[in-house]
Amino acid sequence: MAEAYRFGIEEEMFLASARTRAAPQRSVSAFHDEAQRRLKSVERELLKNQVEICTPPAARFAEARAGLAALRAGLAEIGRRHGLLVFAAGTHPTASWPDQKQTQKARYEAMMEDLQIVGRRSVVCGLHVHVEVPRPERRVDTMKRLMPFLPVLLALSTSSPFFEKRRTGLAGYRLRAYAELPRTGLPELFDDAADFDRYVAGMTKAGAVKDPTYFWWQVRPSIRYPTLELRVADSCTRLEDTLTIAALYRCLVRLLDRRPDLHARMTGASRGFVMENLWRVERDGVHATLIDEASLGAVPLRKALDATLALTEEDAEALGCRAECEHARQIVRRGSSADIQVATYEAALKDGRSERQALSAVIDWLAAETANVAA
Secondary structure: OHHHHOEEEEEEEEEEEOOOOOOOOOOOHHHHHHHHHHOOOEEEOOEOOEEEEEOOOEOOHHHHHHHHHHHHHHHHHHHHHOOEEEEOOOEOOOOOHHHOOEOOOHHHHHHHHHHOHHHHOOOEOEEEEEEEOOOHHHHHHHHHHHHHHHHHHHHHHOOEOEEOOEEOOOOEOHHHHHOOOOOOOOOOOOOOHHHHHHHHHHHHHOOOOOOHHHOOOOEEEOOOOOEEEEEEEEOOOOHHHHHHHHHHHHHHHHHHHHOOOOOOOOOHHHHHHHHHHHHHHHHHHHHOEEEEOOOOEEEEHHHHHHHHHHHOHHHHHHHOOHHHHHHHHHHHHHOOHHHHHHHHHHHHHHOOOOHHHHHHHHHHHHHHHHHOOOO
16 A cells, blocks of 8 residues: 555755854855765755755655665765754745855756846745655645645644744744745635636746746645655754655545545635635744634634544555654644744853854754754
């Protein structure tokens, strides 16, 4: 059964100077060159102070865990040799967007020419998870029915409480910043695959996009693989949190494949409730309350997670990821990365350190925890 829902994980990460804890101002080409030479599945991202790692298609979580652990450890080691810290978070606590330098690549140059300032301001990193759908023609329907689960997945990943050297007051600011870009947020409520194809045809023919990879929705069908790609999550500081989100998302894809009745009638109101719940999670992370469409009442995120885990219990068993899914409860109990970043920052200020020193303490925690890959 696990072979039918193979998955791949992509993690975007930031760089910081080990000396100043700021986004590096000098060239980081030597770091990128060594990382791509020595490690498999390492890519450059939109900005030079970013790096991306990814796993090949896997059927079991032990494979993904080993692959990501080796890549994270390898990047940390290479970073040390180049005076850099590597860390996973949705936003860079000490970076200033006007100072960031773009990676020289034809796709990125074309994007920046199109997006202008909203592209240059997009100093964010996300976690992307691909899951193969046994019947790819059902991906558009599955995408639509996945929407109500997106706020829970985002809450578990929230890791972006700082932006432009400031505390934002939000647990997950990344999606707010990313929303400046066109074709982001929730996908439309497409009637079916044909309706989606008509949209793609119109957008490409009119020159709005080159291809569907320029639809940066929170979940989208891939044009390269028979997968549905999750894009709502912040980049997770802790490896176990990444695996939990990947496992729960994979279970949800299987759940919706075997339960075509679940969320079968998504309406404009349904999408509106999801949008409100996403905002609540962006603001409050794992401490949010969510609107339950069935009762029209508000429930703590913990209860929404309990309901999601109960729905996917059979799927977690079939896919061999019960432990990874259960770890979600621990994230809610202890707090997401955002909670710990804020606690680290506040503790540093309480100790009499300056704002800059407090943000440096956050960077140090992020880098240490990103490299902590012990099972």
